Amino acid sequence: MIKHFITLQWKSFFRSASLGKDLGVRIFMGFLALYFMGSFLLLGIALYPVLTELYPGEDQLSTANSLVLYWIAAELVCRFFIQTLPVMDIRPLLLLPVKKGKAIHYLLLKSVFSLFNLFPLLVAIPFAIYGAAKGGYEPRVMFVWIVAVCGLVLSVNFLNFLLKKKLAGTMKTFFPFLLVVLALALCEYFEVLPLSALFGSLLGAVTAYPVLLCVLLLLPVLLYMVNYATLKKHFYLDASIGRKGVQGSTADMGWVRKFGDIAPFLQLDLKLIWRNKRPKSTVWLSLFFLAYGLMCYTNPAYRDTPVWYVFVGIFISGAFMINFGQFIPSWDSPYYGMMMAQNIPLKKYLASKYGLMGFSVVVLYLLSVPYVYFGWEILVLNTACALYNIGVNIPVLLYAGAYNKKRVELDKSPFLNYQGTGAAQFVVILPLIVFPVILWLIVRQFVSFDAASSALALLGITGIMLREPMLNAMAKLYKKRKYVAINGFKQRES
Amino acid sequence: MITVSDLTKTYGETTVLYIEELEIPSGQSLGLVGNNGAGKTTFFSLLLDLIRPTSGYIANHDIMVNKSEAWKPFTSAFIDESFLIGYLTPEEYFYFTGELRGWNRADVEVFLQKYETFFNGEILRKNKYLRDLSKGNQKKVGIIAALIGNPKVVILDEPFANLDPTTQIRLKEIVRELAEDNGVTVLISSHDLIHVTEVCKRIVVLDKGEVIRDMQTTPETLRELEGIFAG
Numbered sequence: 004m005i006k007h008f009i010t011l012q013w014k015s016f017f018r019s020a021s022l023g024k025d026l027g028v029r030i031f032m033g034f035l036a037l038y039f040m041g042s043f044l045l046l047g048i049a050l051y052p053v054l055t056e057l058y059p060g061e062d063q064l065s066t067a068n069s070l071v072l073y074w075i076a077a078e079l080v081c082r083f084f085i086q087t088l089p090v091m092d093i094r095p096l097l098l099l100p101v102k103k104g105k106a107i108h109y110l111l112l113k114s115v116f117s118l119f120n121l122f123p124l125l126v127a128i129p130f131a132i133y134g135a136a137k138g139g140y141e142p143r144v145m146f147v148w149i150v151a152v153c154g155l156v157l158s159v160n161f162l163n164f165l166l167k168k169k170l171a172g173t174m175k176t177f178f179p180f181l182l183v184v185l186a187l188a189l190c191e192y193f194e195v196l197p198l199s200a201l202f203g204s205l206l207g208a209v210t211a212y213p214v215l216l217c218v219l220l221l222l223p224v225l226l227y228m229v230n231y232a233t234l235k236k237h238f239y240l241d242a243s244i245g246r247k248g249v250q251g252s253t254a255d256m257g258w259v260r261k262f263g264d265i266a267p268f269l270q271l272d273l274k275l276i277w278r279n280k281r282p283k284s285t286v287w288l289s290l291f292f293l294a295y296g297l298m299c300y301t302n303p304a305y306r307d308t309p310v311w312y313v314f315v316g317i318f319i320s321g322a323f324m325i326n327f328g329q330f331i332p333s334w335d336s337p338y339y340g341m342m343m344a345q346n347i348p349l350k351k352y353l354a355s356k357y358g359l360m361g362f363s364v365v366v367l368y369l370l371s372v373p374y375v376y377f378g379w380e381i382l383v384l385n386t387a388c389a390l391y392n393i394g395v396n397i398p399v400l401l402y403a404g405a406y407n408k409k410r411v412e413l414d415k416s417p418f419l420n421y422q423g424t425g426a427a428q429f430v431v432i433l434p435l436i437v438f439p440v441i442l443w444l445i446v447r448q449f450v451s452f453d454a455a456s457s458a459l460a461l462l463g464i465t466g467i468m469l470r471e472p473m474l475n476a477m478a479k480l481y482k483k484r485k486y487v488a489i490n491g492f493k494q495r496e497s
Numbered sequence: 498m499i500t501v502s503d504l505t506k507t508y509g510e511t512t513v514l515y516i517e518e519l520e521i522p523s524g525q526s527l528g529l530v531g532n533n534g535a536g537k538t539t540f541f542s543l544l545l546d547l548i549r550p551t552s553g554y555i556a557n558h559d560i561m562v563n564k565s566e567a568w569k570p571f572t573s574a575f576i577d578e579s580f581l582i583g584y585l586t587p588e589e590y591f592y593f594t595g596e597l598r599g600w601n602r603a604d605v606e607v608f609l610q611k612y613e614t615f616f617n618g619e620i621l622r623k624n625k626y627l628r629d630l631s632k633g634n635q636k637k638v639g640i641i642a643a644l645i646g647n648p649k650v651v652i653l654d655e656p657f658a659n660l661d662p663t664t665q666i667r668l669k670e671i672v673r674e675l676a677e678d679n680g681v682t683v684l685i686s687s688h689d690l691i692h693v694t695e696v697c698k699r700i701v702v703l704d705k706g707e708v709i710r711d712m713q714t715t716p717e718t719l720r721e722l723e724g725i726f727a728g
Contacts, residue, residue, distance in 0.1 A: 267596040271582070278584040278626070341580035344545040346569040346597045346646075413584065414628075486549050493579070 036118055043122045047129035051138060063138060064148065064210070067130065069203030071152075075159055078123065082163040083170075086119055107234045111227060114164070120156050127152045147213045150220075151206060157223035161230050168233065268347075268355030275334055276327075279413035282334060285326040289363070292322035293370055300377040309452075312381060313443045313459075316388030317396075317436055319371045323363040324392055328400030329431060331356050332481075333411040336492035343485055350478040357397055357474065364392045380452060387460040388439070394466025396435050398473050403431040405480045408491025498523050499544070499650065499682065503553035506539055506706075514539045514706040516553075521684070521699075523558075523649070526676035528697030528714075529686040530722065535703040537686040538576070541654050544684075545574055557650060570598070574652035575639035583628030587620045587638045590627060591645065598646025605645065612641050615667050633659050640668065644675070650682045651675060657692045665692065672696050690726070694719045 054063045088110060131145040170177045190196040209215045259270045276282040296319050305311045318325075327334075332352075335342055342352070368389040375382040439459055447455035466473075481488075501519040505512060514536040521527050529537045542548045544555055546562045554561050557568040574580070582590055595605040609621065619634055627635060636659050643651055656672075657665050673696060675681040687693040694700065694714055702710035702725060710725065712718060 267593055271585075271593060274584060274589070338579055338582050340545075340547055340576065341582070343547060344569070344572075344574055344576075344580075345594070348566065486547070489547050 039122065040118075040125060043125040044129065047126035048133065050126060050130045051133040064134060064140065064144075065203060065207050068206040069200050071155070071206060072199040072202040074123065075155065078119070078159055079163060079166070082119055082159065083167060086114075086117060086163060087167070088114060088164045103235060104231075107231055110234070111161070111230055114160060115157065117160070120160055123152065123156050124149075144210050147216060148206075148210050150216060151209050154216075154220045154223055158226055161223060161226035164230055165226065165233070262358065265351055265355035265358055268352055269359060272334075272355065272359050275413070281411065281413055282327065285323055288326055289322035289367060292318050293367060295319065296371060296374050300374060300381065309380075310440060310444050310447075312384055313388065313440045314436060316381075316385045317392065317439060319374075319385065320364045320368040320389040321392040321396060321435075323367060324360040324397060324400065325435065327363070328356075328360055328397065329403070330407065330411055331401060331404035332488065333404075333407045333409060333492070334413070336410040337413065339492045340489055343489060348478070349481050350474050353401055353474055353477055353481065356401065357470070360397050360400070361393050364389055364397075380456075383453075384456050387456040387463070390463030390467070391439055391459045392463070394463030395439075398466060398470075398477070399434050400431065401477055402480070405477065405484045408484075408488050410492045410494060412495075498558060499684075500556045501553070502556075504543065504555060505551045505553055506536075506543060506548065507551045512706055514543070516540070516708055519701070519708065519711075521682060523682050524676060524680040525699055526672065526683040526685070526697045528693035528700045529684065529703060530688070530690060530693055530700060531686075531703035532726070534705070536706040537703060538654055539706070540703070541574070541576060541652055541684070541686065544652060545572070545576070568650075571649040572652070573598075573643045573646065573648040573650070574654075575636075575643040575656070576652070576654045578632075578635055578639070580639055581627050581635055584626055586624065586626055587630075588622075590638060591642055594642045594645045598648075600646055608645060609641075612671075615641065615664065615671070617664070633661060633664070636660060637664065644671075647679075648681065650684070652684045654686050655688065656685060657687055657689050669696050690719060690722045694722065 050067065051063055054066050058066045127149060131149050134140040135142045135145045166180075170180055187196075187198060191198045209219055259273065260266045262269055276286060296315055299305055299311065299315045332339065332342075368385065371385055372382065374385065442462075443455045443459060446458045499519075499521040501516050503518075504514065504516045506514040513534075529540065531537055539548070543550055544557070544562060549563060554563065556562070557572060560568045562568055582593070585593065591605050591609060592602055595601070595608075600608070613621075616637060620630070620638060627638060630638070636656070640653060640656055643653065653672075656668060660668065669692065672683055672685065676683045676698070683697075685693060685697060697714060699711070699713055700718060700722065701708055702722070712721070
C-alpha cells in the first residue's frame with residue numbers, strides 16, 4: 004500500500020502541469036534548501052569550538068543542552084508558519100478501498116522526511132562527532148545524546164501539526180496560548196523560572212542515565228498517536244478537510260463611490276485584499292517594511308553609503324505596490340474569463356489598479372514622514388522615491404503584468420508560496436529598484452544630492468503626467484495578451 | 498442578430514470547430530446540443546472572445562466580437578464557476594454586475610425580488626461567500642446575474658446541469674419569458690434533450706465541431722433528436 008502512495012506522489016510531482024514552467028522556481032527553492040543545509044552544517048561543525056570560546060570553563064554539552072529549548076521554540080515558530088500536513092492530498096482516497104488508518108499513517112510518516120527534521124540533525128551530529136573526537140566525551144554518551152535529539156526533533160514535528168490544528172485561524176485559542184508562551188518567556192528572561200536551564204539539565208540526565216531515553220522516546224510516539232487519533236476522527240469530507248463556511252459580511256463601502264467610474268473595481272480590489280489570505284498578507288508585509296526604515300536609519304553603517312537610503316525609500320512607500328502589483332492581473336485569475344466577457348473596459352480596470360497602488364504609496368509615504376527625525380535629506384529622498392514609485396514603478400508593474408499568465412489561488416497560505424511566480428517577477432525587480440538606485444548614484448556622484456533626488460522626483464512627475472497615454476497603450480497590450488492570460492489562468496497547479 | 502461566417506478553431510492539427518454559416522435572428526432562443534467535445538463551449542468562448550478564432554468571424558449585432566468591445570454592454574453570459582467571484586456574497590456579486598451594466602443598487606434589488614422563489618431562500622441574506630455555496634446554488638447566482646442589465650443576448654452553458662428539478666422547471670419559465678416577452682436572443686447548450694426542446698424555438702446539433710442538423714422545434718423534434726444521438 005505504502006508503495007502505491009509513493010508512486011502517486013512521484014507522479015503528482017512529475018506530471019504536474021507546471022513542472023516545466025516552474026523549473027526556475029523549483030531550482031531556486033532547491034538552492035535555498037542547499038543554502039540552509041550548508042549553513043546549518045557549518046553551524047554544527049563550528050558549534051563546539053564556539054561554545055568553548057563563549058563559555059570558557061563550562062561543560063560544552065550542558066551549555067548546548069541549555070540552548071536546546073531556544074532552538075525548539077524558534078523551530079516551532081518557523082514550522083508553524085511554513086510546514087503543513089498535506090491533508091487535502093488524500094481527499095480522493097476517501098472513496099477508494101483504502102483503509103483510513105493506512106492513509107493517515109502514510110501522511111504522518113511522510114512528514115518525518117521533511118527537510119525541517121534534517122536541519123537540527125545537521126547541527127547536532129557534527130557537534131556530537133566533534134565532541135567525541137576532540138572534546139574527550141565518550142562516544143557512547145554522544146550517541147545517546149543524538150538519539151535524544153532525534154526524539155525531540157520528531158516530537159516537535161508532530162507537536163506542530165497538533166498546534167496548527169488547535170491554533171491556526173482561531174483567535175480564541177491563539178491568544179491564550181500566546182499569553183502563556185509570553186509569560187513563560189518573561190519568566191525565563193527575568194530568571195524567575197530558568198526554563199532553558201531546567202530543560203538542559205533534563206537532557207543532561209538522559210545522557211547520564213541512558214535508561215531515561217525510553218521515557219524521552221515515548222514523547223514522539225505519544226504525539227504521533229494523538230495526531231493519528233485526531234486525524235482519524237476528522238477524516239471526513241465535511242470535517243477538517245472540507246471547507247468551513249465562514250460568515251461573510253456584505254460590506255457597503257459607500258465611501259469608495261467618490262472615486263467615480265473606477266469605484267466598482269476599487270471596491271472589488273479592497274474586498275479581494277481583505278477577504279483572502281494571500282493578498283491580505285501583502286498589507287501586513289508593507290507595514291513590516293515601513294518599520295524597516297527604523298533598522299536602516301539608526302544603523303551607522305549605512306550613513307556612509309546613502310545609496311542604501313534610495314533602496315529603503317523605494318521599499319518603504321512601495322512595499323504594497325511591489326507585492327500587490329507584481330501579481331496583477333493574476334489576483335483576478337480565478338474569474339478572469341468573466342472579467343473579460345463582462346462590460347468592463349480594460350482601461351478602467353487598469354486605472355483602478357493604478358489608483359489603488361498610488362493610494363497605497365501615498366499612505367505609506369505619509370506614515371513614513373516621521374523619519375524626518377533622522378534628517379531632512381531622508382524626507383526629501385523619500386518624497387522623491389514616492390513620486391518615482393507612482394509615476395514610473397506603477398506603470399512598469401502594470402506593463403509587466405500583461406505578461407502574467409499564472410494562476411494564483413487566493414486562499415492558499417502566503418508563506419513561501421511561489422505560486423504565480425515566474426521569470427517576469429524576478430526580471431521586473433531590476434527596473435523597479437536597481438534602476439533608480441543606479442540613476443541616483445550617478446547623478447549624485449557627478450552633480451549633488453539634491454540634483455539626484457530631483458532627478459528621481461522629476462521622472463516620477465513626468466510619469467504621472469503621462470498617465471493617460473500610458474494607460475491607453477497598456478489597455479491595448481492587455482487586450483492583445485488576454486487570450487494567453489485566460490488560457491494560462493485556467494491551469495491549476497496541483 | 499448574430500452572424501457566424503466560416504468560423505474555425507484549430508489546435509495544432511485538429512479542428513475543434515468549423516461552422517460555415519449560422520444566423521441567429523434577434524429574439525430567437527437557440528439550443529445547442531451535442532456530445533462531449535462537439536464544440537459547444539468552444540463556440541460560446543469564441544462568441545465571448547475568450548479564445549481567438551483561427552479563421553472566420555462572429556458578428557454580434559454587426560460588431561465583430563474579436564475586433565471591438567462594443568458588444569459587451571448588451572451581451573451577458575454564464576459559462577462556468579470561473580464567472581463567479583468567490584469572495585463576494587451573492588448580493589455583492591449582483592450589485593457588482595449591476596454597476597458594470599449601469600444599474601444602481603435599487604434597480605438590482607427590485608430585479609432580485611422577481612427571483613425570490615427561484616432562489617428558494619438559500620441565497621439572499623445568508624451572509625455566505627459564493628465560494629461557500631453549493632455548486633447548484635452557485636449556478637443559480639451565475640444565471641440570474643447574467644440577466645441583470647437588460648442584455649440583448651444571453652449565453653448560458655449547460656444551465657440545467659446540477660440544478661434540482663424544481664429549479665429546472667422555474668429556469669425553463671425564465672428562459673421562455675426572456676425570449677418570448679422581452680425579445681432577448683438566448684443561446685443555451687445542453688445535454689438534456691427534453692429541457693432544450695421544451696425551451697428553445699430552434700435546435701442546432703453539433704458533432705465533432707460541425708453543424709449536422711439545424712431545425713425549428715416541432716412536437717416531433719425530441720424523437721428526431723433521440724434518433725440522431727442513439728445511433
